[in-house]
Amino acid sequence: MWEVVLTYIKAFVVGGAICSLAQILINTTKLTAGKILVIFMLGGVFLQAVGLYGYIVDFAGAGATVPISGFGYLLAEGAIKGAQAGLFGAITGGLSSASAGVTAAVVFSFLAALVFKPKSKLN
Numbered sequence: 001m002w003e004v005v006l007t008y009i010k011a012f013v014v015g016g017a018i019c020s021l022a023q024i025l026i027n028t029t030k031l032t033a034g035k036i037l038v039i040f041m042l043g044g045v046f047l048q049a050v051g052l053y054g055y056i057v058d059f060a061g062a063g064a065t066v067p068i069s070g071f072g073y074l075l076a077e078g079a080i081k082g083a084q085a086g087l088f089g090a091i092t093g094g095l096s097s098a099s100a101g102v103t104a105a106v107v108f109s110f111l112a113a114l115v116f117k118p119k120s121k122l123n
Contacts, residue, residue: 011063014056018067037068044072048080074098 018040025036047053053073056064064070075094082093 007061010060013063014060015063015067018064018069040067040069041072041075044069044074045076046072048073048076071098071101074101 022036022040025031025039026033031039044053047056047069053064053069054077057070057073065073074097077094078097079090079094082089082091082096085093
């Protein structure tokens with residue numbers, strides 16, 4: 001039981017630290033949300049490229065894979081594994097490793113648009 005509780009605590013602390021860092025950037029800089037997302041995604045790619053993000057994922061689980069930096073990690077991991085099959089594998093590896101998450105986001109967004117009435121903020 002304590003093992004499960006510790007797993008949740010580790011995920012909460014690491015995920016919270018990532019989100020807190022993003023909030024600090026929002027509050028103290030003039031960076032737009034899109035730029036911050038790109039910085040975090042490329043940070044995940046860079047940390048995986050140097051071999052560090054895998055250790056963070058092993059330690060925190062969903063606390064490290066759910067934020068956008070986890071998406072960058074997933075792209076880099078797929079590209080690294082695909083590169084073993086050549087240049088084409090390096091290009092398609094990241095896309096194939098992230099395809100399930102992207103597909104789920106599109107499908108659930110479509111279903112939410114069917115259930116709710118989307119409108120612009122101007123109206």
